[in-house]
Amino acid sequence: MNTSKTADLSSREKLKLILELSSEISATDSIRTMLKKITDGVKNILNADRCTVFLLDEGKKELYSWVAHGLEGVEIRLPVFKGLAGDVASTGSTVRIEDAYMDSRFNAEFDAKTGYRTKTVLCMPMKNQKGKVIGVFQVLNKNSGVFSYEDEELLALFSGQAAAILESAILYRELKKTFVSFIRTLSEAIDARDPETAGHSIRVGNYSVEIGRNLGYDRERLEILEYAAILHDLGKIGVKESVLTKPGKLTEEEYRHIQSHAEKTGAILENIYFQPEYREIPPAAALHHENIDGSGYPLKKKKSEIPHMARIIAVADVFDSLTYERYYRRPMAFKTVIDKIKSDSGKKLDSECVNSLLKLKVSVVLKTLNSGRENEIPARDLNKLKALTLDQLSAILKEKKENPMKKIFNSYYAHGGTDEV
């Protein structure tokens, strides 16, 4: 849609643009893109210079911009009782004025900061189905005179549409918050069963995400992977504490009981409703002990039968388990961990996922371990260490001669010299 900036459109041209805009909006599935199309359309149809869609943050009593012409990528936050938009949000009434600077409600701070000059304003509340204000649609500087009542009516049409879009976005965000807090609470419940492995679920989540990122997973897939990884040991809730925290060797029966946690993870997650976009979570979490050669448990699945996410979680799980202390053993030396994972690559563990782990930077591991010892190492050495990949680090650690990186890592990692299993 490309129109003149000076002359108003004829009714016929406006109708044509409205129809075009409606079909463009219905063909879009991203909320931000829909709102961008609406603001671009309103700008053209009303022959104005700028539009901004603000959303009301009730907790902070602020309006924040969702889409704003002239300020792409920048979020504006305004106190809800300040300025014309704030007035519209708090009174729920539309404001249509000829000269902003002649109106006592106008807040000129923003113009002063950006050098923009606001003149004519049409600002309308966006209300949900219950009539509650959820945001504000603001249109600035008509290119041909002042905003008319007809402009107000046209804006009402689109701000109603924008409100419906925003309301569904708010609802989705709230649902998402509930879902994420539910996942986090479950992971805390797993950790509470076994304080010695506290944080294991979150660490496996971090490593899985980084492995997935190296393998080209997009944002949506990484999110699913992270949740599945956080939940992988959920079934430990059903494992006897005496067995879970037993120091020393387990009997065969106890070992089988511990192994049952994978099945239990599947059984618990099967009973939880997951939206279609999250349906990969239960199998990805429950099959993290399957080996690609079919020697794993509980189903003895082979490579192509195991979900790709479960194969990633398996690698992350082994890496974190071996680098952490357990009731029955000290953590392995880091180089031994990497050697063991490499020797299992292509047998128990998926080689592509192992290679992706080996490409992770040391910085990811140090951040995940979060030992709080960063200050003990000079920044320059620490930065050099962080920039190494795990594969490069393990090669350095294997060197016979003294290597400064070896010394730095061993002093940082604390378990660097322990080889007991």
Ligand SMILES: [Fe+2]
């Ligand atoms: Fe497990």
